[in-house]
Amino acid sequence: MITNKENITAVTQFAEQVVEVEGRSLWQDARRRFFSNKAAVISLIILSIIAGLSIFGPILSQWNYADIDWEALSDISTLGSPSIASGHYFGTDPLGRDIFVRTMQGGQISLMVGVLGSFVAIVIGTLYGATSGYMGGRVDSVMMRFLEILNSFPFMFFVIIMMTVFGRHILLIFVAIGAVSWLDMARIVRGQTLSLKNKEYIEAAYACGVSTPKIILRHIVPNVLGVVIIYATLLVPNMILLESFISFLGLGVQEPMTSWGALISEGAPNMEIAVWQLAWPLAFLVVTLFCFNFLGDGLRDALDPKDR
Amino acid sequence: MLRFIIKRLLEAIPTLLALVTLSFFLMHFAPGSPFTSERGVPPAVLANLQAKYHMNESLMSQYFHYLWDLLHGNLGYSFRFTDFTINQLVAQSFPVSAEIGFWSFVVAVSIGVLCGVFAALRQNSLLDYGVMAFANIGMVLPNFVIAPLCILFFSIHYHWLPAGGWNGGAWPYLIMPVIAMSTSYIAQIARITRGSMIETMHSNFIRTARAKGLPKSHIIIRHALRPAMLPVVSYLGPAFVGIITGSVVVDQFFGTGGIGQHFVNGAINRDYSMVMGITILIGTLTILFNAIVDIVYVFIDPKIRY
């Protein structure tokens, strides 16, 4: 229910973080630059619309996401096809449930998962990677080896055990996704940091006696943000699809609730007979991703310290 | 350089040991055992089954048993495919995934980097939007959608390619798995390359090079491309491991017999030795390729020191 807000808070929180260190003028500057980027602004609007639809869309339909249309069930490939008359604007799934409402309801879960996964990746991944890369030496070795362990670890057991220990709870899915989303991000940021730390301005800061945390936050992080944002937008669809796999293992979203990932994997085997079951959730995912990309580009341009 | 390699080799041992230990103990916490089945197993039979896998001993002693066998390169019998050892299964399936993976990697890197660079050079042009639109769709289309689409198109409608099987890796059997495997990687590589390239082209040293009046192609190839590749290389390290250890979806749709589905099914079947074997394989490859990435960093940016 909080997708939209979360969406914006994620962005602002993130921006604020940067700003607090960089000072007020840059924040205003960035905001001005961001809002002058048409593609980014339009994307933000579309994302807000999708988030709004996910929350309020179900009101527009006579169906509930759990309702089975027993009549349509008798012949999904004709009675279950999209039609205004039957009230199934997007058609029905193989059980006669309304795809429109389910796509909207699934959107709530998927947007949350996508945004949250990326947020965790940005915060933990960036700080971890920047610290590892900047500190170098033994610290870097230990931190990177730890990352390698987590990366090779059988994730499925982690999920299965989490489910049996804590029972199923929607929040656990975020923990599971958060646990893996930041790993690659950390490695990418570390790579950038390794190169950055030899730059003159970092060396100058070091020579001036600026403390390590300050150098990382003030000088390293802002300079790796471009790559970070691009990689974060790549993560969004991965996280959304990962969710359906976690639900498959029994943790996370349980029927009759759904998510875009679940809808897409259910729709895939039916693409020859009932293409709408795949097409609608996939279309929403594609549009969302496009918007995240443009939004990401916009944010990158706005926050780029080189473009000041 | 030699010192670096030796150092990394030495570091790999405790890393792998930690991975093995963590995985081994955690795995046994999962509910159910390899012998859990719908129909209960008679106690005397179960005892003998457990003895075959040393499961009648304490977890600690099982662990040391496992380490001892591991030291001898013996990964134990599979719990699921009871006629095979993990060594046999890995030897049978890993080459398949590695071959699909290798070609997917080649395809993904060459197309991805090319697309990314061109999109970046023509930022906000039609070409840029076209490439990025393709990339976005490729990223969103999960391989469980791409795989059946390929089969539908290439095998069922046109009969150009076999719908599945491996046949020792004959090329017609290779094409569709490579498409299904590489699409999302192409998209991601293109996207990272583009972003990084744009950033590099904005940096001071490129501006300087431009101001000096160097030809554009020269600037791109000699100055911009190398630093722009840094995040791509960071991404490719772990991605390469993911690519060559296969995908459960590709294995299932195309019946290639790769190693991808062993990992997922191993966890579902509680095939402890299988999961451990593949975890070790992935761990080793991860360590190896991260080391390679770190070496490549130095070639990209000679100033990097560890």
Next chain:
Amino acid sequence: MKMTKTLLASAVIAASFTAMQVHAADVPAGVKLADKQELVKGGEGEPATLDPQKIQGTPGSLRAKDLFEGLYSEGEGGKLVPGVATGYTVNDDNTVYTFNLRHDAKWSDGTPVTANDFVYGFQRLVDPKTASVYSWYAALAGIINAQNIIDGKAKPADMGVKALDKYTFQVTLDHPVPYFVKMTVNSAMYPAPKKAIEKFGDNWTKPGNLVSNGAYKLDTWIVNEKMVFVRNHDYWNDKKTIINKVTVLPIKDSTVEFSRYQAGDLDVTSFSGIPTNRYKELLKTTPDEVKVTPQLAAYYYDFNNQKPPFDDVRVRKALSYAIDRTIITKYVTGVGEIPAYTFTPPSVDGFKAKQPEYAKWTQAERNAKAKELLKEAGYDKNNPLDFTLLYNTNDGHKKIAIAVASMWKKTLGVNATLENQEWKTFIDTRNLGNFGVARDGWVGDYNEASTFLDLFKSTNTSNNAHYNNPEYDGYMAQAAKAKDPAPFYQKAEDLVIDKDMAVAPIYQYSIKRLVKTYVGGYQPNLEDNIYTRDMYIIAH
């Protein structure tokens, strides 16, 4: 040219053998055979093993049927067909079975198949050293000392099996089992090649090591890709076998299998080879390829009989009545499944369970009765019944669970929360009894009612509903001793379903297979005992 000659010869022999009811490819006159006699079939996933005594589940047994041959096999409609045995005699009280073995049966290494190979195979099955998860099968058949050997209380040599001479094999049972010969069809009771097993140990099932006595021998086994069998020319009936090479593809997912079938990679799919969403279309486009027949298997929901509110028979009945089985079988599963109101599938041999009262009502009547019962039990709109419906992760189970929960909600106002778990967690949860209602299924081990009704004996480890009724145990004990067990089965059936509704039967499974029109000799039966040696490829 040489090919046609042998085929012609085999056709003639086939005709003469059919009169004697011997199993083999029986090509009707006028059918022109294809030059290339190779078959590719679906294999239901990869088997855990090819060791006949260790096999459990269809992936293994369907392959073993081509590689090995037991005393008897099954033909069309499930009728018994002699395998290695040519006939048998049995004593008056159905406890001593003596099988005469054919003298020309050979292993693929050329050595004869003797009674000793059966003795070895049977003993091996129960020997704890073999650690076969299927060893209970010998105990179920009632072979003397089988259970004791399994429990480690007796030696394998004490088992009630012996070789009277080289070609006479005798089994002694500890109680009358009239259907024992039917049980010999199962791969657990196949002979075992002692020499190869002792020579290669765990590796004996690998290509090159495996010695088999069936129509085929193992050529290639690539896990998760394919298994290839070639003709075993030492097979006693090799002359009448037509197909030369069998490739089994271990595809588990029916959608994937279907697309491979469409692409022409497969000639025969596995028994679940028709995806629900394609059935109608296939009936229109290629009706000749669609083979749907009943299967000896039941799909049902376990009520946790020991746990409130399911210890109340009214609650169990209400929930069971409110399931519209017609909708489930027609639209949700939708490929020839048969709505079930009794636990024992009506097609089982020798016992046709009487349809209980509620089966004859209309669904509206059932719903009305269900509402009434639930109200009596104290649940209504103000005090709705809440519980969890547990199922293992699978698209089919998911759909049924959603539909059933939705029916309960609609007619009874019951809130059933769906919970899916991956397989092993699911089994663990269900075994521990941590559920209200759980999905369950049972595939008959042999074609006789006791394979189903035994489940509800209080001592049965697969009694997942935890049904415990001494009266029921009594009926089953009487049935085991009776010459004609059917009346006792009827009493047991009436008690467990009509009166106590220990579980909610939902449907009887179907075998839904696609067979290309050029494949001849497909003989469906309840237990899906299909042998490639009966099939042939028609010129196309």
